[in-house]
Amino acid sequence: MQHVTPAEHGMETSTGLDNRKLLMWLFLASECLFFGSLVATYLLYKGRSTTPPFPHDTTIAGVEYSGIYDIPFTSVSSFVLLMSSLTMVLALAALQRDNRRAAQVWILATALLGITFLAGQAFEFTEFYHEGLTVSSSVFGSTFFVLTGFHGTHVAVGVLILLSLFVMGLRGRLTSERSLNLELAGLYWHFVDVVWIVIFTFVYLIQ
Amino acid sequence: MFHIKNSRTRFGVMSQVARRLPLFLLLFLLLLAVGCETDNPQNTFAPSGDVADKLRDLYLIVMWPLIGIMVVVEGLLVLSLIIFRQKRGQAVPRQTHGNTRLEVAWTIAPALFLFVLAIPTITTLRDLATVPDGDxxxxxxxxxxxxxxxxxxxxxxxxxxxxxxxxxxxxxxxxxxxxxxxxxxxxxxxxxxxxxxxxxxxxxxxxxxxxxxxxxxxxxxxxxxxxxxxxxxxxxxxxxxxxxxxxxxxxxxxxxxxxxxxxxx
Amino acid sequence: MASAIPEQRPVSIGEALRGLRHEAATYKGILSWIATVDHKRIGVMYGITAFIFFLIGGLEAMVIRIQLAQPNQSVVDPQQYNQIFTMHGTTMIFLVVMPMSAAFFNLMVPLMIGARDVAFPRLNAFSYWVFLLGALFLNFGWITGDIPDSGWFGYAPLSVQSLGHGMDFWMLGLQILGISSMAGGFNFIVTILNMRAPGMSLFRMPVFIWMTLVTSFLIILAMPVITIALFELGFDRFFAANFFNPENGGDPLLWQHLFWLFGHPEVYILILPAMGIVSEILPTFARKPLFGYPFVVFSGILIGFIGWGVWAHHMFTTGLGAPANAAFGVSTMIIAVPTGVKIFNWLGTLWGGSIHLATPLLFAVGMVAMFIIGGLSGVTHAVVPSDFQQQDTYYVVAHFHYVLFGGAIFGLFSGIYYWFSKFTGRMLSEGIGKVHFWLMLAGFNLTFFPHHMLGLLGMPRRIYSYPEGMGWDVYNMISTVGAFVIAASMLVFMFNFIRSIKRGRRASADPWDGRTLEWTIPSPPPPYNFATIPVVHARDEAWHRKYVEDDQGRIVRVPAGAEHDVESHEAAGAEGHHIHMPLPSIFPLIAAIGLPMIAFGLTYYQDTHGEWALPLIPAGVVVLLIGIFGWGLEPEAE
Amino acid sequence: MLYERRARVDAQRDTNAPPEDTHLAMHGESHPGYLEYVKIAVILGAITAVEVGVYYVEAIEDLLIPILIALSTVKFALVALWFMHLKFDNRIFSWLFVGGIMLAASVFLVAWTTLDILL
Structure with missing residues (x-):
């Protein structure tokens, strides 16, 4: 995904920053508002559900409902995503040192960790669905599935980008001179990770 | 490079303004007429209750100064077009880049005006938020x-x-x-x-x-x-x-x- | 830039794409437009598309005015009336003012900052195609009869409950248009920050460029909020989610908050480009620099910031409570300050000038004059209790038409008259232009000034008809007559436009004695804009190349021989082909086509006989991915 | 085949030169080395463990929310500063990112206040 930049014509940009990197950071600033709106919606409706299942242990009118969240399970998948950020940054460090084989290994590892996270999310969604939580069952269902689903879609797009880069690498087109491609993918990936840090705390842990 | 005036644009600014004036005057009179038409069933200018009365009064407090500002600013705009219209063979005018003191003044002046407006706004808002004592x-x-x-x-x-x-x-x-x-x-x-x-x-x-x-x-x-x-x-x-x-x-x-x-x- | 590793495979996808791209470069006629990545051509396409939608939106407005001309009329039925005003508002905001501003960004930004193109030419083409397809999708209901009917603001739960596919077209159409706007926003920010000619520091940039920058930031930060709002609306409509469903704990005010969190910055997205245009035109025709450039720039930036803190003034009657109402009333008053500063600085620019009363100036002054009225009536809305009466009445309709028609549309027309010659090489007729201006000014005031009175007489917005005896008859009739005058002025404009393209006076490179870089290159500019990238030494660079101060401090024109910019371009014509320009590409269009496919699939697949639509969703995703991968893999230049 | 050979050469080069040195020789920028990244990841993992841990401690129920917010903020900052290189990169990027976050946080804080859920 290269574009004509003045730099490629042997000219510096006005700020000295790469066009594509600037674009990526602008995109991430914009994404803050996307996820901000979704998280805000979730928080607004926290505790407003009238129909079970509820996220955490709840007592309504003397009836006790046990919470639907499986914190140990989600902790593990959060840890998986967190570690994928490590493999991602290691991939970039390796590529910048022109260690392409190591970079390939770390890229693949990142993608696999991402897929593991997605599999965990798919499992979680299925479990919740069987317990009666759907998009239409309550405001909790609506906000939970849309927020985490939107995040999951971001992870899936990230996996697709990583796999594309892996294929580029197989064909010898991912070199240290082109490490910017990987760096941009990395910025996106880490962003998706920090969003999950927020979601894990605000959606899962805080009652 | 300077423009030789097109024959079709020869009519003066004054006549252009003059032709606009009746329109504005007419519209202005129509605005005034609103206050008179008290028999219109939804006229906000003909209140029959204390709250609507307050709202009408507040609107008028705001409207008259704003009309004043409008007349002055629009007047200056038209005036500048008349006074400073390019004259034949006129040299390039002095390249003024600004005047900090003047600009600070016209930043502070509207701010003060709006601050003054905020006072009746907030007091009326408070009045409306409290239901009067009694039955x-x-x-x-x-x-x-x-x-x-x-x-x-x-x-x-x-x-x-x-x-x-x-x-x-x-x-x-x-x-x-x-x-x-x-x-x-x-x-x-x-x-x-x-x-x-x-x-x-x-x-x-x-x-x-x-x-x-x-x-x-x-x-x-x-x-x-x-x-x-x-x-x-x-x-x-x-x-x-x-x-x-x-x-x-x-x-x-x-x-x-x-x-x-x-x-x- | 090429990989160090030699290619061993016989023909790689890359090579095939390279061949395709070089072939695209030889396209002629319509194909050359479809594959174009030239910012000037994209700007022209944006402008023409937006103008066509301006005519459509105008026709919708005419139906509204005819229906309301007299009491108890039934020119259309109530449902059709709701559909028409919904489409009028949506069209004018998203399909006219925004893309028309985008047209000016495209046409002018590279020329004014001394660049050969935008930072991402193919992303730019993508923005246009997504806009076009999104606009067509939004209007698709005119064919199927499912026309959006819940207002341009789409308040939930009405928009959730709306039957048929009308609001689906609205919701998904705006979603697609949002992608276009954001792609454009990113592109122009990077272009402005990174592609400026040497020497053009931020505070040497023309004010129009500054306003483009602020607008683009507003776009990339505000659009996500409405995207999420529409996303939630979509889930409520398609999957019976509960975001706006009070029966299950949802809150209709969530929609209003999200919508106006976007909607108020959007107001500045609509008006700031016009303010930028006017800030370029007034100095040129007063032959004097913009008065207080830093104040104008900073007030623009400030408007962009404060614009985020006033959204709830659209919600004064929803019961936010007195403290919140007071806070938002005050913040709204505060934003009037930087706006007022701009008006005074424009006055300061004209004052002491040597004003050439050409058509672009007339429209620019018209913009200022009308915007003053709209701005002042806006102040009355900030007075919260008085807004309790005005909210949702024709008084509000008057206010925002003074701002958006009197402000934005007049400003955009002044830009058209100003820069027409730069892209066509011919002048728009001044005489016909003046007829157009006076007709439009008269028609505009005739149409919208009476709306103030209608509002004060208690006429609510969005009502299909009204009984006799309300005192609204005369004003409505005047307003309808005014609408016909505006329509007549548009016919005059179109006549002028078409006639001037064919027979207009030939334009020199610099017919208005302009002050910014676009006037240093030929009209129309060559594909590469600048044969040699200019070095900027001052604000109003082009003017400083033409004028110097003599011994007595008088300003005199540099002798003709010393002015060599235009000539150097003539010479560069021969070597023009040495300048590396981005190659045309069809992948932006392919990627764009995927989006309406997905949208059609989502709209129809849940219908009783909608099975056919389901495959459109994955197919659209595939087309989008083909577009993106083709785009990523093809070589970006020769 | 070429790729494999190339990869072998890479691997060889990798064993010959310690990563940090290669890195410093090749790039003027001061990005941290592998070891530092691993250290950060260990800290991140540890914080996550603490987060989950405090979730189950009933004694500090009242302090749970501030503790969790503080911990997740630290995690967020660590990833943004080190993994996203904001600590080492141009300040403009930090401004854009922090600006986006602050804008989102402040507008929604104000918005929800008006909906009577916070005050």
Whole structure:
């Protein structure tokens, strides 16, 4: 995904920053508002559900409902995503040192960790669905599935980008001179990770 | 490089302005005329209640200075075009880049003006937020597609599309909606209170003169929005007591007109 | 830039794409437009598309005005009336003012900052195609009869409950248009920050460029909020989610908050470009620099910031409570300060000038004059209690038409008259232009000034008809007559436009004695804009190349021989082909086509006989991915 | 085949030169080395463990929310500063990112205040 930049014509940009990197950071600033709106919606409706299942242990009118969240399970998948950020940054460090084989290994590892996270999310969604939580069952269902689903879609797009880069690498087109491609993918990936840090705390842990 | 004047543009600025003036004057007179047409049923300039009165007064406090500002600024704009219109063979004017003192002045001046405006805004807002002491009549207003119902919780009656109240009585309406958002509005008595499903919203007002006041849904609510009108009938306390007795006895003569929208019409 | 590793495979996808791209470069006629990545051509396409939608939106307005001309009329039925005003508002905001501003960004930004193109030419083409397809999708209901009917603001739960596919077209159409706007926003921010000619520091940038920058930031930060709002609306409509469903704990006010959190910055997205245009035109025709450039720039930036803190003034009657109402009333008053500063600085620019009363200036002054009225009536809305009466009445309609028509549209027309010659090489007729201006000014005031009175007389917005005896008859009739005058002025404009393209006077490179870089290159500019990238030494660079101060401090024109910029371009014509320009590409269009496919699939697949639509969703995703991968893999230049 | 050979050469080069040195020789920028990244990841993992841990401690129920917010903020900052290189990169990027976050946080804080859920 290269574009004509003045730099490629042997000219510096006005700020000295790469066009594509600037674009990526602008995109991430914009994404803050996307996820901000979704998280805000979730928080607004926290505790407003009238129909079970509820996220955490709840007592309504003397009836006790046990919470639907499986914190140990989600902790593990959060840890998986967190570690994928490590493999991602290691991939970039390796590529910048022109260690392409190591970079390939770390890229693949990142993608696999991402897929593991997605599999965990798919499992979680299925479990919740069987317990009666759907998009239409309550405001909790609506906000939970849309927020985490939107995040999951971001992870899936990230996996697709990583796999594309892996294929580029197989064909010898991912070199240290082109490490910017990987760096941009990395910025996106880490962003998706920090969003999950927020979601894990605000959606899962805080009652 | 400078422009030789096109023959078609020869008519002067003065004549152009002169041709615009009658239009503006006409519009200005029309604006003034609004205040005179007191018999118009939803005229916000002809209030019949304390709240609407406050709102009208506040609007006028704001409107006159703003019209003054408008006349001055628009005048300066037109004046600058007349005075500084390019003259034949005129040299390049002095390249002024600005004047910090002047610019700071015209930043601070509007800020001060607006600060002054904020004072009556906030005091009026506070007045409207506090229901006056004394006897208050509670009404629960419900908007639905496309009619209004008015429940008198203490009197235990409900009417449709007509709210009957005694004059000089503080009325506190609590509004809500059942299907979509509506807005309760009787221009001659008070401002608007939206009727939002799942929420309740409150507003107080009174009527100072007996009469029938027309009200209308002010929030777009679908195909019958335009017909979602209602009336507020204000009557003397004794008339109201009679009306109330009729209502509680289920008297069919009580005038609750049905203005519900019928799609087949 | 090429990989160090030699290619061993016989023909790689890359090579095939390279061949395709070089072939695209030879396209002629319509194909050359479809594959174009030239910012000037994209700007022209944006402008023409937006103007066509301006005519459509105008026709919708005419139906509204005819229906309301007299009491108790039924020219259309209530449902059709709701559909028409919904489409009028949506069209004018998203399909006219925004893309028309985008047209000016495209046409002018590279020329004014001394660049050969935008930072991402193919992303730019993508923005246009997504806009076009999104606009067509939004209007698709005119064919099927499912026309959006819940207002341009789409308040939930009415928009959730709306039957048929009308609001689906609205919701998904705006979603697609949002992608276009954001792609454009990113592109122009990077272009402005990174592609400026040497020497053009931020505070040497023309004010139009500054306003483009602020607008673009507003776009990339505000659009996500409405995207999420529409996303939630979509889930409520398609999957019975509960975001705006009070029965299950949802809150209709969530929609209003999200919508106006976007909607108020959007107001500045609409007006700031026009303010930028006017800030370029007034100095040129007063022959004097903009008065207080830093104040104008900073007030623009400030408007962009404060614009985020005033959204709830659209919700004064929803019951936010007195403290919140007071806070938002005050913040709204505060934003009037930087706006006022701009007006005074424009006055300061004209004052002491040597004003050439050409058509672009007339429109620019018209913009200022009308915007003053709109701004002042806006102040009355900030006075919260008085807004309790005005909210949702024709008074509000008057206010925002003074701002958006009197402000934005007049400003955009002044830009058209100003820069027409730069892209066509011909002048628009001044005489006909003046007829157009006076007709439009008269028609505009005739149409919208009476709306103030209608509002004060208690006429609510969005009502299909009204009974006699409300005192609204005369004003409505005047307003309708005014609408016909505006329509007539548009016919005059179109006549002028078409006639001038064919027979207009030939334009020199610099017919208005301009002050910014675009006037240093030929009209129309060559594909590469600048044969040699200019070095900027001052604000108003082009003017400083033409004028110097003599011994006595008088300003005199540099002798003709010394002015060599235009000539150097003539010479560069021959070597023009040495300048590396981005190659045309069809992948932006392919990627764009995927989006309406997905949208059609989502709209129809749940219908009783909608099975056919389901495959459109994955197919659209595949087309989008083909577009993106083709785009990523093809070589970006020769 | 070429790729494999290339990869072998890479691997060889990798064993010959310690990563940090290669890195410093090749790039003027001061990005941290592998070891530092691993250290950060260990800290991140540890914080996550603490987060989950405090979730189950009933004694500090009242302090749970501030503790969790503080911990997740630290995690967020660590990833943004080190993994996203904001600590080492141009300040403009930090401004854009922090600006986006602050804008989102402040507008929604104000918005929800008006909906009576916070105050």
């Amino acid at each position: 208050v009549m509670e009404i629960e207003v419900t908007g639905r597609q496309f009619s209004w119902s008015f429940r008198y919780p203490n009197e235990e009656i409900t009417t449709t599309n007509q709210l009957t109240i005694p004059i000089n009585q503080t009325v506190n309406v609590t509004t809500t909606g059942v299907d979509v958002i509506h807005s309760f509005w009787v221009p001659k008595l008070a401002g608007k209170a939206d009727a939002v499903p799942g929420r309740s919203n409150a507003m107080w007002f009174n009527a100072t003169e007996p009469g029938t006041y027309s009200g209308q849904c002010a929030e777009f609510c679908g195909v019958g929005h335009w017909e979602m009108t209602f009336t507020v009938v204000a009557m003397t306390q004794s008339d109201f007591d009679n009306w109330l007795r009729d209502q509680q006895a289920g008297n069919p003569n009580s005038n609750t007109s049905d203005l519900t929208w019928h799609p087949e019409e």
